[in-house]
Amino acid sequence: MKKVVHLFGALVSAQLLVGAGYALAEEKFKNAAEFYEGKTITVVVATSAGGGFDVQSRVIVPYFEKYTGANITVRTMPAGGGLQGRNYVFAAKPDGLTVSLVEHGPKMITAGLFGSRGVRYKWDKFIPIGKILQSPVVLFVAKSLKWNKPQDLAEKTFVHGASRPFYGPQFAEALGWNGMQIVPGLGTPERALAMRRGEIQTSIGGASVLAANPDLLQPIVGTVSAEEVFPGVPGVANVALPGRKKWADYLVAWENVMYWSITSPGVPAERVRFMEAALQKVWMDPGYRTDLKKIKMVLPSKFIGSNELRSQMDRLTTLSSEDVKEMEYVIKNKYLKKN
């Protein structure tokens, strides 16, 4: 009997503790809401005014303002190829009033991983808030070549156009395309034109690129499968060669952290949770969904929260220094076209 009383007592105590904890968390959440009311959040855009990331951020801003109750100012900080913006968010006061709503995750992480010059942040210390837009990346082949499947490129020598080598070499590693030769320095629209002139045979892009050049481009493999925008195009994980799955995993990881929202290290958890909840409300807002379609971006089928993004980051932090060196060599050098 005594045992039962003790057990009952323990259960009640536990329940009370959980309840108290929940109430405390709710209180903190309420406090966070009160904190943001009327405050000014600085949204940092690490690219030039008018660039894709700027437009996407400005589309989110009115909704984020609505659901946080804060006033928002947008600051574009493009210097240093985005380093200025990232360094700024990293070093900002950890009060949750400095965020980057749409951040180029792969660029931020690889610059940190490869120890690029001018990086003054630790990429794994940023706090992810959530992700409410995406645009799956696919590899396009010139339609006239009639290479319809990833396997068709395996034995071929072909020129791949890129602004900077990044996705292309990783696709090549995952799919065994040893004949890929990369010509860098070609922006997205320039690549379509270079393909029309026959200077390049493959390139990387998203749904908007295909919409502009349906007669020219054949999407054959994506970082992930995205049936709504690229029906029938497989994700790289499904077609990667045996023993090369890690390259497919990298590509999936880049897709997951692309366009994520982050804030400075050290921001109190309840404020991160509050901003995450606000982002989730933005994700559900019908007006936001309409606006997103207009800028040819895709709404993730489910809201991607802070914890999910954190686990993605954790996976990348486990890479050994050999893995990082290999990744850097493959991305920057291995497939570069020699004169």
Add this chain to the structure above:
Amino acid sequence: MLEAFQDALSSLLSPGYIALFTSGVFLGLLVGVIPGIGGVVGLALLLPFTLHLEPTVALPLLISVVAVINTSDTIPAVLIGTPGSVGSQATIVDGYPMSQKGEAGKALGAAFTVSLLGGVIGAIILTVSVPIIAPVVLMLGSPEFLAMCLLGISMVAVLSGLHPLRGIIAAGLGLLLAMIGEDPTMGVARWYLNVPYLVSGISIVPMALGFFAIPEVVDLCVRGTQIAKLSSGALTGKMDGLREAFRHKKLIVTSAGIGAWIGFMPGMGSVIANWIAYSWAVMTCNPKDGFGKGDIRGVIAPESANNASTGGALIPTLAFGVPGGTSMALILAAFWIVGITPGPKLLTENLDLVYLIVWTLALANILGAAVCFLMTDYLAAVTKVPIHILAPLILVVVFGGSLLANFHMGDIVVMLSFGVLGWLMKHLDWPRPPLILGFVLSPLVEKYYFQSTMVYGSGWMIRPVVIVIFVITAIGLYFGIKNQRRLKTG
């Protein structure tokens, strides 16, 4: 086609169009007149608003902003020797000396007249080109663009005046300075002195503001006078400027053609069009000894070219969805936002919209130039304002404009450093234009050189269009050197 033409005309008369078109023109004029803002910032601020507008009003709004920036950016260039936008740098070379001579009204009158004509010529070239340009665009690749850049660099020969060696050294310095930061192909950071700001290189806006404006302000402060040294009554000479403009019809048409062609080349834009048209004027006009000292032809050529360059830049944007420059990239983004896909389909499925854009471009140039022309007398009076009032205002504008590039203190450091360099070059009689030309062309030369050699090997040099451009370059160099010799002996 006739139906599309009529649809475009009916859109022109809608109240929504008239309201937004007029707002766009006035906003563009404002953006152009304030140094440092530039079209890119103006467009970026407007872009989110287009989300909720119809294509027939959203696109004209943005086009009208871009169209007139190169009209009003002449005002600070001529009056205070400070480029309103990067596209008016060459105008300073003769426009500002005209102001110093008390001919600001004449310079502005001519500039606004040729801006109008250049803009309309650009719109006509756009209209004629869009349906037939596809084969030409496909014929031109990185080797041809590289050859055009080399042609641009050869203009140093005519921009160096009496000091060709100094000009070459200045151009070389410009080329080297532009190499600071990430290289345009692999993104490897060079010579950045461990300063993160420099990883993306030196921004041209604070550089140009410091390089041109600071030396003039310093000299004015030292002299303690007003800008116009001569107390003539020529401040109100806008009608003289208009008449002068019409005396140089051939120069207007050729400069506008050059502007449209340069605008058509990806990455070049009004900044290079401005300089090349100026060089063209120096190379082909006689007598030459007035250039650099306040020759009206040195205003007519660049001003005609920079307005025409917008029409040229719209050709690949509309026909292929390939932007000719940053402003055009934003126009492209606006197309996406309003649900229109630029490219070949646009010309068949939305021809009315294409005509509407052409009409807007032409009308915006007319309205923008007319407004500026009417205000010329008041604007020219700036040159009579005592320097103790004017200098602080100019400095506020220059410092503020510089900061707009990146909102970083590095912008101020760049502006002041180039201010010192510009002042030294001015007083040691070193030509400044070649440095700017080298600076703006350097990243393009590097990028197109690597692409050309990677794709074509050394064979890029024997492509037919490349050979033609090389021949033109050689002829230009020959005449440039010949002119210099004549100037020295004469």
